Amino acid sequence: MSVVICRCEDLTEEDILEAIEKGFKEIESIKRHLRLGMGQCQGKTCVLLTHRILARELGLTPEDMDEPTARPPSRQVSFNVLAGDDDE
Amino acid sequence: MADYKETGVLSLDDIVKPSLERMNKGPVVVIECVENIPCDPCVAACPKEAISMEDITDVPQVDFHGCVGCGLCVTECPGLAIFILDTTSEPCTVTIPYEYLPVPEKGDTVYALDRDGKRVQQSQVLRVRCSGKTHGITISVEKENAWNVRGLEVKK
Amino acid sequence: MEDNRIRKHPVLEFERGEEIYFEFEGERVKAYPGETIAAALYANGLVKFTESKRHHRPRGFFCAIGKCSSCIMRVDGVPHVRTCTTPAEDGMKVERHGALPEFPKDVPPNSPRPLERDIDVAIVGGGPAGLSGAIVAANHGLDVHVFDEGNHQGGQLVKQTHQFFGSHREEAGTRGIDLAVELKEEAHKAGVHIHGGSTVLGYYPDMTLTVEHENKLEIYRAKAMAYCTGAVENYLAFENNDLPGIYGAGGVQTLMNEYGIIPGKRVLMIGSGNVGLIVSYQLLQAGVDVVEVIEAMPHFGGYQVHASKLRRAGVPIRTRHTIKRALGTEQVTGAVVHELDEHWQPIPGTERELECDVICIAVGLHPDNQFLRQAGAEMKYVRELGGYVPVRTPDMETTVEGIYVAGDAAGIEEATVAALEGKLVGYAVAERLLGGSEEITMKKEGVQKSIEGMRQGPYGEYPRRGVKMCTLEEEVC
Ligand SMILES: Cc1cc2nc3c(=O)[nH]c(=O)nc-3n(C[C@H](O)[C@H](O)[C@H](O)COP(=O)(O)OP(=O)(O)OC[C@H]3O[C@@H](n4cnc5c(N)ncnc54)[C@H](O)[C@@H]3O)c2cc1C
Ligand code: FES
Numbered sequence: 001m002s003v004v005i006c007r008c009e010d011l012t013e014e015d016i017l018e019a020i021e022k023g024f025k026e027i028e029s030i031k032r033h034l035r036l037g038m039g040q041c042q043g044k045t046c047v048l049l050t051h052r053i054l055a056r057e058l059g060l061t062p063e064d065m066d067e068p069t070a071r072p073p074s075r076q077v078s079f080n081v082l083a084g085d086d087d088e
Numbered sequence: 089m090a091d092y093k094e095t096g097v098l099s100l101d102d103i104v105k106p107s108l109e110r111m112n113k114g115p116v117v118v119i120e121c122v123e124n125i126p127c128d129p130c131v132a133a134c135p136k137e138a139i140s141m142e143d144i145t146d147v148p149q150v151d152f153h154g155c156v157g158c159g160l161c162v163t164e165c166p167g168l169a170i171f172i173l174d175t176t177s178e179p180c181t182v183t184i185p186y187e188y189l190p191v192p193e194k195g196d197t198v199y200a201l202d203r204d205g206k207r208v209q210q211s212q213v214l215r216v217r218c219s220g221k222t223h224g225i226t227i228s229v230e231k232e233n234a235w236n237v238r239g240l241e242v243k244k
Numbered sequence: 245m246e247d248n249r250i251r252k253h254p255v256l257e258f259e260r261g262e263e264i265y266f267e268f269e270g271e272r273v274k275a276y277p278g279e280t281i282a283a284a285l286y287a288n289g290l291v292k293f294t295e296s297k298r299h300h301r302p303r304g305f306f307c308a309i310g311k312c313s314s315c316i317m318r319v320d321g322v323p324h325v326r327t328c329t330t331p332a333e334d335g336m337k338v339e340r341h342g343a344l345p346e347f348p349k350d351v352p353p354n355s356p357r358p359l360e361r362d363i364d365v366a367i368v369g370g371g372p373a374g375l376s377g378a379i380v381a382a383n384h385g386l387d388v389h390v391f392d393e394g395n396h397q398g399g400q401l402v403k404q405t406h407q408f409f410g411s412h413r414e415e416a417g418t419r420g421i422d423l424a425v426e427l428k429e430e431a432h433k434a435g436v437h438i439h440g441g442s443t444v445l446g447y448y449p450d451m452t453l454t455v456e457h458e459n460k461l462e463i464y465r466a467k468a469m470a471y472c473t474g475a476v477e478n479y480l481a482f483e484n485n486d487l488p489g490i491y492g493a494g495g496v497q498t499l500m501n502e503y504g505i506i507p508g509k510r511v512l513m514i515g516s517g518n519v520g521l522i523v524s525y526q527l528l529q530a531g532v533d534v535v536e537v538i539e540a541m542p543h544f545g546g547y548q549v550h551a552s553k554l555r556r557a558g559v560p561i562r563t564r565h566t567i568k569r570a571l572g573t574e575q576v577t578g579a580v581v582h583e584l585d586e587h588w589q590p591i592p593g594t595e596r597e598l599e600c601d602v603i604c605i606a607v608g609l610h611p612d613n614q615f616l617r618q619a620g621a622e623m624k625y626v627r628e629l630g631g632y633v634p635v636r637t638p639d640m641e642t643t644v645e646g647i648y649v650a651g652d653a654a655g656i657e658e659a660t661v662a663a664l665e666g667k668l669v670g671y672a673v674a675e676r677l678l679g680g681s682e683e684i685t686m687k688k689e690g691v692q693k694s695i696e697g698m699r700q701g702p703y704g705e706y707p708r709r710g711v712k713m714c715t716l717e718e719e720v721c
Contacts, residue, residue, distance in 0.1 A: 002483070002484070002486075003481045004296075007479075008312075010297040040324070041313045044612070046479070062631075067623070071446075073454070074445060074618070
């Protein structure tokens, strides 16, 4: 049965534990490895839960950890919008 | 930590009660608000200035002799924590804030509930007052239940 | 027709207007003007909105306020539309996409320049913080623009049907929904430009914002900015935690109080802070059963008066309890809960199965302040304020000059504080752009005093400590 951590990228607790085992030990590298937090919601639900797993597994406190880098766009946006619409 | 922080139910010892002498004079307010939360609409609601607070986070202080038991504060408390007790009338009455549907009408028989939601007795609705969307509902209770009845349930 | 819409409510009135119809995967779906696509679909019994990417699990909506993207569908051929914030329209065609929506084929080849504008003040978020700040700044004669992705402003206030706590001078005893209306009227009078349905996408250097409005990109350059983006709900890890029927408390509130749609028949509430307690009470008011409120801590977190309301209605509050797993395959049919010992370990033999069709998660909020991170503002983890928050001056200016923050985005507190912080920012912005005066200094001090007043008492101790940890002693110039 799965415990989902990142809804958008469909990552479970097991996926995160595996990544930690492979040596990805902070949120930024887990993000690059698994795409955690890079889905549609841009890390709004998963970051906190991943912090909690890191804390439990590696004995870190939230103060030791950081949030992943944020880049625009912060919301999902269609390419139409970014490219501009030519129908007017 | 006090027991009520576990159960959500106040015990009689947690509540500031008017003296027996005051109880015997007629309807009076009982405020079941025991924590220092930042909230003070009850102070403004009282036309007799019988409810006071120095800081907004104080628990309301009641001057029971100033209180005439009018019940205007019952429907103003955002916590629905204010009640009016009248143990001098026959039958005794409790006025309860109520925000559910259906709203009972005068003359209806309802279940009187204790602080735990348990049915204690059947009661008669004696008065229904509406302020905004909150109702103050006065029901009859047996004397020994006046300190226990704090809710009501409309019969289906 | 029987649906999940609330017809009678003790506090709210739902004026629904004339029925409209859209098409969902070949079926005609009834909606009312003002309802979002997701709300209308849910009202008609749809629970599976999307399918998960890798494991193809069914997913329902979650946040209902445009933050989580659990509800995206294809609308009139456009994929990836957040249906919980997109209004339903007559004749629309809506369908779910599979696990991986295909790339849109109709990307336009050439691009006319997007709208670009120079303004005085840009405020992101039209909740109590954003609107209060905008009113003050506009009353000083500034050209103030508020961007809010919602269709009706007022932020969280809009769904709060209970009377507010706080000082009667600061509108306590008023219901959140009424407060929202008052703020909006005041903002209009003050000449604030409110941009509804406008999602801010990103921050770029030199005080530039990109905004999406009606599928078009707009660019605004401001002289000062305030981020009043509110908060995001915390999620919880337990088995099967992604089943449809598991919703955030804010999502449940939005559905119920904004659109008049009940989330289900029997709700298990997880979390006993004020949000969990208040939403439970609102569920009862809407005629929904609350099976239990469970709380992992040894005592409940919210105010005693809120807990007492629930207990009087017969709802059990079980402290030292947590959820082990959700039951069901296509949607929630129940939950397994168990008791915890002093070391937060489950006590064997205490597992209980509860029957419910909704599990509501109310385990706290964290500040939504990604833009401040993009802008390079210094952030700090402050547990007392709900997570990472920007370091700020006593005037609520971040470490990036000219960029301010107020409300839940600066730290999770409550609406009165949010509104007061907004006001403070309004004065600070006026001071920055128009020059200081004795009057402004006095006003600022007055507001700061009121904020301090709100943070007295045992419940205020927590935010008081938190704010101290991230507030700079002297203003950075
Ligand atoms: C169940 C519940 C009960 C509560 N009860 C009380 C109470 O009794 N008393 C009290 O004082 N407080 C209460 N609160 C707290 C109060 O509602 C919040 O503290 C307050 O609303 C915070 O105000 P805000 O302006 O910071 O944020 P919000 O009200 O959250 O407003 C933020 C706005 O920003 C918009 N936004 C965010 N990102 C973007 C973007 N990228 N582009 C455009 N717009 C964006 C959002 O759409 C939203 O409208 C309660 C909260 C909840 C959930
Ligand atoms: S974005 Fe629509 S449910 Fe969260």
